[in-house]
Amino acid sequence: MEAAFSMKDNLPLVQTVGLKRYFYAKPGFLARVLTGQKERTTKAVDGIDLLIREGETLGLVGESGCGKSTLGRVIVGLYPPTAGQVFYEGRPEPGGQMIFQNPYASLNPRHTVRQILGFCLEKRGVPLEDRESESVRLLERVGLTALHLDQYPRQFSGGQRQRIGVARALAMQPRFIVADEPVSALDVSVQAQILNLLEGLQEEMGVSFLLISHDLAVVHHMSHRVAVMYLGKIVETGSTESLFENPAHPYTRALLSAIPRLGKTKSARIRLQGAVPSAVDPPPGCRFQTRCPQRKDICGEIEPPPVAVKGDPGHVVWCHLRA
Template sequence: MKERTPLVKTIGLKRYFYSRPGFLARCLLGEKERTTKAVDGVDIYIEEGETLGLVGESGCGKSTLGRVIVGLYAPTAGQVLYEGKTEPNGQMIFQNPYASLNPRHTVRQILGVSLEKRGVPLEEREDESVKLLERVGLTPLHLDQYPRQFSGGQRQRIGVARALAMRPRLIVADEPVSALDVSVQAQILNLLEGLQAETGVSFLLISHDLAVVHHASHRVAVMYLGKIVETAPTESLFENPSHPYTQALLSAIPRLGATGESRIRLQGTVPSAVDPPPGCRFQTRCAHKMDICAEMEPLPVEIRGDPGHVVWCHLRASKS
């Protein structure tokens, strides 16, 4: 167990969404209230200066988890602690560079809001904005342009500058490069890496792209239907994936130069997070399903000889 307090820690974090069908739908179609358990009991931590990669397929709750951590959503249960305190203190970089900047605001206005919230006096904001722009690879000439005048990659740089202006200790990056062209993706990933080396900021990197996560993360957490199923230092996770889901996920990645013939095939699709199955969430698609998997939720097991590599799977529990 860790001695010092990590920068950010979540304790039993849950976030449910309730949908209440309309009066007619309830009376005539007999539809019931539904609970989507987007995040259902997550304990993760992020160290100072560390990048934690969060991977999973669409609908697994990874974006919701990121948004709870920066305080966009209030948790249904559990806590997010920033160095032991509950006030949210993280910034966010968004997936869609076209929707994440207000189309009616110039770059100056966009950065100005961040600087104002940080308490930078009015007369210093211009200089500060110029510094920020230069840091993310843009020039002062861009200060009075509107988002539509920029390419996707440049917009994402502005988004990074906006987050940076708050001098955050943690930045939650929600699919920061998945909407960008390959050549531009690398530029942004290198930018984030450079920022971390310079300022010691921590990242929660949310991505469905395992190659990106492998490249940029120190540790990785794999999420499935609202729960973390495996977490480990990056190398250890990619070399020795221990949860059947992680194994399938890793073998499904198209890799440059590999033939792709020898892969584990997952059957079926991701079940919905509305009323997930009791017991292990992955049992419906798991090739190693046992009786116990349907009965109780697996407890975390640390892989022997691999510190920090934890897996939530009955199969592992029975082995060790």
């Protein structure tokens, strides 16, 4: 695809270096004394290097609990990192705006749209007299009108609320937006409306997206590049075409073969046994070794190195089988 090639010349906008985010769960006094439970560490994000260029959409896929939402939140600065660094526009600090999954829970039910947007505009330093016209401009950009200004979130449908969520993110004039499962709470007909809206914003304003989704069809449609995450680590990354046509990691292959596709007859499926292990005590070596159909001895001992995949210079896989 042409856009993907021209993207290579674009400057990096967001970069993470060795990013880690751990969560610590301290058991209560009784549990410590009576059962001798120790403090548990959940390694949600465990050493991630990512790069997002200007005007690019990076799709981040993985199953629930793999740490993809945590990664998105660390990048915009909602969580401080445990280790590593986020660079935004060349500066060592997190940045960007966020669109959340649940448009019902992410808007304050007691604030009108005017208040929701006004708060962001105030933070941006827009003078009071300009806020109304700016709010209307934002609403019109996301397909709503000035009539919606004084309504409360409950008066909107799910799709309209997500539009308000998008307008709120745009109010800060970000160059980068993390969209965390932006359409998974919506019906399919509304899903397509929101996806088209996001695509349009990128075309017009050149915003970059980190699109977090478990829906591979959505990721394929929206992304220039894709990163596959498993238990806190990236296992494969590459251009959308290369990764979907030539998946190198056994996990990516299983994931791709598990997607139900419209009208396509059942192809040979790779069935994974069991479920994702807990991130509290991830397996040593390769994280995927407990479910991998092609496991070798080395996979249980040493963390796999990054290996380039032929055909696409940006396509990298972390797997011993390819080394």
